[in-house]
Amino acid sequence: MVSAVVFDCDGVLTDNGSSWQNIHNKFGTISNKGSEHSKMLEKFLDGAISEEEFVEFDIRLWRSVKPDIHRDDIMRCYSGVELMEGAREVVAELQSRGVYVAIVSSGVDVFVGAIASMLKVDDWVANGFEWDDDGFLIRGLPTRVPTHNKGLMIEKLARINGFEMNEIISVGDSGTDLSMKVEDSAFIGFNPSRTRALEAFEEAAVPIVEGKDLRMIWPLIYSGEKLAG
Ligand SMILES: [Mg+2]
Incomplete structure (x- = not known):
C-alpha cells in the first residue's frame, strides 16, 4: 500500500x-566567479562546509552584483x-x-x-x-x-x-x-x-x-x- x-x-x-542556481544565473554570479562557486559546491556536496556557510557565500556573491536584493528580484529568477x-x-x-x-x-x-x-x-x-x-x-x-x-x-x-x-x-x-x-x-x-x-x-x-x-x-x-x- x-x-x-x-x-x-x-x-x-x-x-x-536548482532553484539556487536559478538565482546565480539571473545575477550572473556563476559565470563571473564560476570556479570559486563550483569549488564551494563540491565542498558542500562532500559535507566539508555547512548549509548555512554555503548560503552565506551565495548571498555575498549576489550582493557583489546587487547590494539590496528584494524578494521580487528573487521571484523573477524563476519566471521561465x-x-x-x-x-x-x-x-x-x-x-x-x-x-x-x-x-x-x-x-x-x-x-x-x-x-x-x-x-x-x-x-x-x-x-x-x-x-x-x-x-x-x-x-x-x-x-x-x-x-x-x-x-x-x-x-x-x-x-x-x-x-x-x-x-x-x-x-x-x-x-x-x-x-x-x-x-x-x-x-x-x-x-x-x-x-x-x-x-x-x-x-x-x-x-x-x-x-x-x-x-x-x-x-x-x-x-x-x-x-x-
Ligand atoms: Mg533536486
Missing part, C-alpha cells in the same frame, strides 16, 4: 536543475521555469487515489511554495531567506531541510500523519536525495541530475528513471500500470 509520495522539487517537479512534464497528472492522480503528496526540498522557499500551491500538494517544506518589512533580503534562514539529511522531514511527516515507513515513496534527482530513503521506505531516482547522482542511485540499487517525464515513475508505484498523457 502507498500512503504518501514525497517529491524533491528542483529537477523533479520542475525542470530547473516550467513544471516537469507529467507533474500535474502524477500529483492529481495520486491524490485522487487518496495518496498524500508532499514536497521536501532544500531549494528556495519562495519558489517551492509557488510550485506547491500550483500543484495543490498536501504539504511542503523548503529552505530560504529572512526578509525585512519592506521585502529586502536580510540573511539566510536557519536550515529547515538539510540537503544531506532530508530523511528528518520524512520521519516528521510520517509521525504527524501516522504513516508506516514502508508506505512512503520518495522521489529525487540528486545523490543527496537518497537521504529521504529512511528505514524501509522506498525511493525512486528520477532524471539523475549529475553523473554522481546516477552513480549514487546505482550504488544504492534503487529504481532509476532516466528522462524528463514524471509519468515514467508511475509503473514503479503501481506495478504494471501506465499513466496516460
Whole structure:
C-alpha cells in the first residue's frame, strides 16, 4: 500500500536543475566567479562546509552584483521555469487515489511554495531567506531541510500523519536525495541530475528513471500500470 509520495522539487517537479542556481544565473554570479562557486559546491556536496556557510557565500556573491536584493528580484529568477512534464497528472492522480503528496526540498522557499500551491500538494517544506518589512533580503534562514539529511522531514511527516515507513515513496534527482530513503521506505531516482547522482542511485540499487517525464515513475508505484498523457 502507498500512503504518501514525497517529491524533491528542483529537477523533479520542475525542470530547473536548482532553484539556487536559478538565482546565480539571473545575477550572473556563476559565470563571473564560476570556479570559486563550483569549488564551494563540491565542498558542500562532500559535507566539508555547512548549509548555512554555503548560503552565506551565495548571498555575498549576489550582493557583489546587487547590494539590496528584494524578494521580487528573487521571484523573477524563476519566471521561465516550467513544471516537469507529467507533474500535474502524477500529483492529481495520486491524490485522487487518496495518496498524500508532499514536497521536501532544500531549494528556495519562495519558489517551492509557488510550485506547491500550483500543484495543490498536501504539504511542503523548503529552505530560504529572512526578509525585512519592506521585502529586502536580510540573511539566510536557519536550515529547515538539510540537503544531506532530508530523511528528518520524512520521519516528521510520517509521525504527524501516522504513516508506516514502508508506505512512503520518495522521489529525487540528486545523490543527496537518497537521504529521504529512511528505514524501509522506498525511493525512486528520477532524471539523475549529475553523473554522481546516477552513480549514487546505482550504488544504492534503487529504481532509476532516466528522462524528463514524471509519468515514467508511475509503473514503479503501481506495478504494471501506465499513466496516460
Ligand atoms: Mg533536486
